[in-house]
Amino acid sequence: MLTAFARAFKTPDLRKKLLFTFGIIVLYRLGAHIPVPGVDYGNVQQCVNQAKQGNNNLLGLMDMFSGGALLQITIFALGIMPYITASIILQLLTVVIPRLEALKKEGQSGQTKITQYTRYLTVALAILQGTGLVATAKSGALFTGCSVANQIVPDQSIFTIIVMVITMTAGTALVMWLGELITDRGVGNGMSILMFISIAAxxxxxxxxxxxxxxxxxxxxxxxxxxxxxxxxxxxxxxxxxxxxxxxxxxxxxxxxxxxxxxxxxxxxxxxxxxxxxxxxxxxxxxxxxxxxxxxxxxxxxxxxxxxxxxxxxxxxxxxxxxxxxxxxxxxxxxxxxxxxxxxxxxxxxxxxxxxxxxxxxxxxxxxxxxxxxxxxxxxxxxxxxxxxxxxxxxxxxxxxxxxxxGGTSILIIVGVGLETVKQIESQLQQRNYEGFLR
Incomplete structure (x- = not known):
């Protein structure tokens, strides 16, 4: 395994892809720690420390997919969850709507249009989920039992709420773009790798x-x-x-x-x-x-x-x-x-x-x-x-x-993404491995 990693970094174009992927990962983790404007970061940290044990089900699942950014209400708070939801919805609608089924059968051009629809739906879901998250944080219901839960958003004016929702939506769009950059210019599937990093963090x-x-x-x-x-x-x-x-x-x-x-x-x-x-x-x-x-x-x-x-x-x-x-x-x-x-x-x-x-x-x-x-x-x-x-x-x-x-979801995603990424690196190494007649 270590030999394979050494060979990967010795290959110039594969090394560029790996370093590009690592750079995007660093940017993604950096954005997961930048708080949204209008949030009292000190009160958020206090509530996170107090109420960590109380989060379950979908809230804990979303926080896991965002790498802990959801409960900290950062610019990447929604993470890739809107994109995952949009992809699943469109995959289900492909069976129901004949137009989408016809696009799927058209090949690359049809898949490009379905990807574009997925992006639009991701932004719409990000607006919806961002509004719900801000409303929950403003009412204090995000951290039940926290003494300063109602003081997470000190300024509860309409302008502040709109800025928070726009910032989270822009963060989701940026995460989606970073994932596509990894897919095009890096190694592996970009969204899967960002999901992997969020959970492993x-x-x-x-x-x-x-x-x-x-x-x-x-x-x-x-x-x-x-x-x-x-x-x-x-x-x-x-x-x-x-x-x-x-x-x-x-x-x-x-x-x-x-x-x-x-x-x-x-x-x-x-x-x-x-x-x-x-x-x-x-x-x-x-x-x-x-x-x-x-x-x-x-x-x-x-x-x-x-x-x-x-x-x-x-x-x-x-x-x-x-x-x-x-x-x-x-x-x-x-x-x-x-x-x-x-x-x-x-x-x-x-x-x-x-x-x-x-x-x-x-x-x-x-x-x-x-x-x-x-x-x-x-x-x-x-x-x-x-x-x-x-x-x-x-x-x-x-x-x-x-x-x-x-947990079940985290281990399934980490193992699945890890196996797929390693297979892609190995396939690219095999394409550049030429053996002569004599060893």
Whole structure:
């Protein structure tokens, strides 16, 4: 591995790409610590230190995706969450709206238009989320239980609020542009790398907080146990993320003039975790909606409000069961809309491909659907179990839920992005590696 890194920096054009990527990462982390105009930074820090344990569900998820910038209300407070949401929405709408489906089939030109629509939707969602964040911070609901929660935004005039929303929206647009710069001129997928950096930035602080709050051998036993659990989880996630069912495909020979084409054999790789981390995000977002309604309704004395606050929070049995089944449901749902067996079967038939032992056309689509359903079951159960690790950490470490760094969503994203980036670096190294006849 170290040899590969040394070779990467010895290659001039690859070294430029790596250094450019590192430079963008530094700018991104710098912006995550610049506060928004109109915010009392001292009061924010005091509330962050007091209320760190109380944030859960979607708020904690958004704070993780922003690298801790959300709760600190910086110019990159919204991070890449609006872009992720916009991308998921457009991917879902592609199945529903014929116009978007036609654009997807047009190739590069259609994909360029869909990317442009994603940018517009990202800005709109950033305005919406920025307004919600400013309103929540102004009312003091962002940090429940903090003594100075109502003093985070001292000047609550309309002009100050508009400036704050515009600054956060501009920060989101800048993050989106930085991500695209990495994709075009750096190494790997820009948005994925920024997401990776945002999550990894919170690891040192979370690990040290576990050590400080530990009681056995000054916290070193708890610290070592969490590190060991992290290694085991990374190994498990790498094993499952790399696992795939390879369906063999044979292409028949075709005679064009005097030449024969085709006759090759390949395979269709169906991943065990075909849905990725999307089901976890969907389930977390859906479960946070009732809590959000209760926070803004202010009807904590009513029966339904008290029931939601008592049962639909992290660590409660009802929340855990609903969360698990929602992840399994959304895993099947997302796989169903992202992989179309009939379309794959039609493309194979068009180019003379067939699965050995399976007739082309409808039988091939039915076979692909059958295999996909069978491998989605273990993939969805794996996602559900991985996502429940913070809840198990809460029971095992006595309140370490907020500090437990190896949560399901974070470890899935870090391992997935890390594997993909390393593969891209290796592929670029192999393109420049020429071996002679003699070693």
């Amino acid at each position: 919170g690891f040192p602080g979370s690990l040290w907080a576990i050590k400080e709050s530990g009681k056995l051998a000054k916290g070193w036993i708890e610290f070592g146990t969490v590190i060991l659990i992290g290694f085991v989880m990374v190994a498990l996630v790498v094993f499952v993320e790399q696992a795939q069912r390879r369906i063999p495909v044979q292409y028949a020979k075709r005679m064009i003039g005097r030449r024969s084409y085709g006759g090759t054999s390949t395979y269709i790789p169906l991943k065990v975790n075909q849905a990725g981390v999307i089901p976890v995000i969907f389930a977390s977002s859906l479960l946070y909606i009732p809590i959000l309604i209760v926070q803004f309704a202010g009807t904590s004395t009513s029966g339904w409000s008290a029931w939601i606050q008592q049962h639909l929070v992290d660590g409660k049995p009802i929340h855990t069961v609903i969360y698990f089944f929602l992840i399994v449901f959304f895993a099947f749902f997302y796989v169903a809309i992202s992989f179309n067996p009939e379309e794959v079967a039609d493309n194979m038939k068009k180019y003379g491909g067939f699965i050995p032992g399976i007739r082309a056309g409808r039988p091939t689509a039915e076979y692909l659907s059958y295999v996909l359903n069978r491998i989605t079951w273990p993939g969805s159960l794996y996602l559900g179990l991985i996502a429940l690790v913070p809840t198990m950490a809460l029971a095992g470490f006595g309140g370490a839920n907020a500090n437990f760094p190896f």
